[in-house]
Amino acid sequence: MTDAIATLDRNPIVALPGLLQGAVRTAFDPLNRAIDTAYRRLYQGANYRMRTLAGGRLRSACRPVSIALLLTERCNARCVHCNIWQNKGKEESPGLEHWKTCLTDLADWLGPVLVTLTGGEALLQPFTPELVQHGVASGLAIELLTHGYWADPERLERAALADPWRITMSLDGIGETHSLVRGRPNFWEKSLASLKMLKRLRIEHRLHTIIRLKTVLMAQNIHSAGEVARFAREHGFEVFYQPIDKNYNSAEDSRWFETAPTWPKDPAAAVAAVNELIRLKQEGYPIANSFAQLEAMIPYFRDPAALQAAVQGQAAHEQQPICSALTTLQIQANGDIGVCHSKPAIGNIKQGNIRQIWADRPRFWEKGCCQAGGKTAVG
Ligand SMILES: C[S@@+](CC[C@H](N)C(=O)[O-])C[C@H]1O[C@@H](n2cnc3c(N)ncnc32)[C@H](O)[C@@H]1O
Numbered sequence: 001m002t003d004a005i006a007t008l009d010r011n012p013i014v015a016l017p018g019l020l021q022g023a024v025r026t027a028f029d030p031l032n033r034a035i036d037t038a039y040r041r042l043y044q045g046a047n048y049r050m051r052t053l054a055g056g057r058l059r060s061a062c063r064p065v066s067i068a069l070l071l072t073e074r075c076n077a078r079c080v081h082c083n084i085w086q087n088k089g090k091e092e093s094p095g096l097e098h099w100k101t102c103l104t105d106l107a108d109w110l111g112p113v114l115v116t117l118t119g120g121e122a123l124l125q126p127f128t129p130e131l132v133q134h135g136v137a138s139g140l141a142i143e144l145l146t147h148g149y150w151a152d153p154e155r156l157e158r159a160a161l162a163d164p165w166r167i168t169m170s171l172d173g174i175g176e177t178h179s180l181v182r183g184r185p186n187f188w189e190k191s192l193a194s195l196k197m198l199k200r201l202r203i204e205h206r207l208h209t210i211i212r213l214k215t216v217l218m219a220q221n222i223h224s225a226g227e228v229a230r231f232a233r234e235h236g237f238e239v240f241y242q243p244i245d246k247n248y249n250s251a252e253d254s255r256w257f258e259t260a261p262t263w264p265k266d267p268a269a270a271v272a273a274v275n276e277l278i279r280l281k282q283e284g285y286p287i288a289n290s291f292a293q294l295e296a297m298i299p300y301f302r303d304p305a306a307l308q309a310a311v312q313g314q315a316a317h318e319q320q321p322i323c324s325a326l327t328t329l330q331i332q333a334n335g336d337i338g339v340c341h342s343k344p345a346i347g348n349i350k351q352g353n354i355r356q357i358w359a360d361r362p363r364f365w366e367k368g369c370c371q372a373g374g375k376t377a378v379g
């Protein structure tokens, strides 16, 4: 019961999963995971609802729901849809201890919420497996997002043995399609070896980690999008599809899709691909997107200009524009804390407690939200 008593120092709602789990932690682990999952559903639902409830009067009380730590902005891939690999030179990382403190503070403040460790390529940082272990031990639902392109899988293996909530591996196609998108020979072979290792570790060590594939729908794979869902089902994984956006880390260009080699030039083929995914999901294939998320891709592929602002906020299925600063927390590789891709950082994790920095952030949703052309986004 010691764990349960320690959680009493926290906000009572945050403490609830810990209190319930403390009584049964060793006895029935699946129950702990079910309680955490229920908590996350409630947490996400309540915070998303508060953005618009009562004409938006509660939105200042929103807490972060989409939380990502970019542990490095360097990468050893050469993807056609992302320019992050072009970043060069030394980085000013906050270092392992600051990152650990950040995770501890998030867990104390928010409870067992989902936190994604990503990059660039997170596993280029030698300390990433230890940070995964720390996040799991803090009670967070840790997701590690990686490309899986490792000749030496030691870091990925150590991270997996920490039994995080989810390991998500990008997989943009089966076979040569994946290597083509990722810009290096044998990318498919190495990714496949990583996935087989994760699958084996999960069985041998009785891990609970969800193995998710992440596929960006683009010109290079639009004719074979369903193959990843079939592969996922065959191996006991799930898959999440995302529509192509302007190359990450590239200059602003509102008409990027007119020239980008990644944009599917034939809208009918793109719509047919999305409809196939909807059908596969209806048939029970493990596609993690909601039907609303899949359906929202259809008007996007038909008319990208109209919907790209929402897609950049990854909220194309939302009914009305909503300021991302209400529920987004993205921490850059140097520790800078962002809440919107078009606004300056609100602070740095080296400066102090993340909760305080969040509370003191500018109220972009009241004035200057990019989703509403400078007007109030909601309410
Ligand atoms: C920036 S990467 C970082 C994690 C890791 N390096 C990887 O590739 O999985 C995170 C995700 O963003 C996706 N991504 C990169 N560029 C994109 C773009 N232009 N449009 C949509 N998604 C993109 C990647 O495919 C990957 O799934």
Ligand code: SF4
Binding pocket: 075, 076, 077, 078, 079, 082, 083, 084, 085, 119, 120, 121, 147, 248
């Ligand atoms: S998508 Fe991931 S793997 Fe590809 S260049 Fe960007 S950060 Fe690297």
